[in-house]
Amino acid sequence: MNSSTILEPPGRQELAEARSRVGRYAHRTPVLTSSHFDRLTGAELYFKCENFQKVGAFKFRGACNAVFSLSSDELERGVVAHSSGNHAQALALAARLRGTRATIVMPENASAIKVAAVRDYGADVVFCQPTQEAREGETARIVQETGASLIHPFNDSRIIAGQSTAAQELLEEVAELDLILAPVGGGGLLSGCALAAHYNSPRTRVVGTEPAAADDAARSLEAGRILPAVPPATIADGLLTSLGELTFAIIRDHVERIVTVDESAIIAAMRSVWERMKIIIEPSSAVPVAALSSGDLDVRGRRVGIILSGGNVDLDRLPWQA
Template structure:
């Protein structure tokens, strides 16, 4: 899928609609007052599987199944895509093999198993994850689906922003967190196609700011360390996601760990909803750059709510 069009994004949404939730858009008067902006939260923490990744996983599995016999799917993921692919595969009666780093939150490992995925643990390195996924694919015939760097996945993730644009008349900005780039890339496409004058903006932990640096350098860069509470954003951009982000994204706001925790605490305390640290990065970006967002209508993609309740940073 080298060409992305409004029609393809609409068709993607039509295909996955029976298998996903149309998640609510919430607002908060208090957070509006604190930020000086009018915020609209697209709550993918209420999505099946607990995150937006159900959208991309479902789209990828559906298209692979349309191509012919599908003996199974395999991926490597720290958690949210693992759960999403397991649930999507179960919905279509297809085996799912999930490679997870040993360091992944236990709550996410349990959820994968509960959704019917077969968990294979490995060392917490990209090389180990890729090697184990390749081994499983060779032994089972399962088709590999990348958690973010896949055009089918990225298009699926873009349907969250598509729904937000349908539900909210006018937005000046829409903010999505960025790790591997599937959500931000999909959000950028939806914004370009359906957002009018809206600008899509990325939000990223300062501790893993590879997307920010890659955009500046004009090529994909990595991270030497991944010490961030936002465990879902430790991955780097890929060959499919980076060109889309490079084309449509001008700004990525970086936030530090304290700012992420503060934003997460505010969402829990004031909105009474469960969100994971990666989700809070987008709100933290509004606080980080108040002049950019003052008096603006801002969409915020709450990416997920799969948090380990035994390890809350503000408990």
């Protein structure tokens, strides 16, 4: 796969290759059930726990697929990305496992903890001004100077195929799912879920879930073009990004719709999962859980898969304590 094909949707073959490639390095995360949430919703719920994934989020799947599909020439020149979130750590770890060098462009004001985590995985960190323009400029400069492969966090066919492996595993483990719910930020996870269902379980519908306070994906689908999420203000800080061209096209073609939920519902759902299931999920993961009770989605009697996207939370500042 060369750079011209990374902006085309991955096909059946690419998904199968990703499943095999990612399966060797990522955790096959458990699928949990909860009699509490089943009672509450009248549905049969299956929670795919990407909060237990390496680096604490599904992002490792995409990064792993992208890095392990590079040629040996490409591997010699390393990989680069700009990210201050889970993609940065995911790419750093995938590069270390593959024995290549990762350079992560981070804003000067990134938290010390996140910078340290990326460095712990062996990546080089390059700082830039905290603007989108500066990040992209610095990243482009590194690509030009070093020939490193740019690994975009979501608008990349290899990343989407990698993220699809969470839903692929879920569909292998739980037969006859009626519905899969996933959060949508940049759309890598949601478009991966949509393609996994499209190719591996066509009867399974896929619905995206999004904070009402950052509802750019819902509005973009309605408008038929990508609308930016400005200024997004949600506690679900993994979902601030706007869709990319590739994820937009896949979601438009294969996702039934986007359900939005408000901030208080996200916080309540997050707390409820912590209390009842005794697992730590980040706010973005609580978005599909909140959607279950939004009144905007009829799940009674259905078999519903939910992707819990990650578990990276600042334990000093919990949202219900604000």
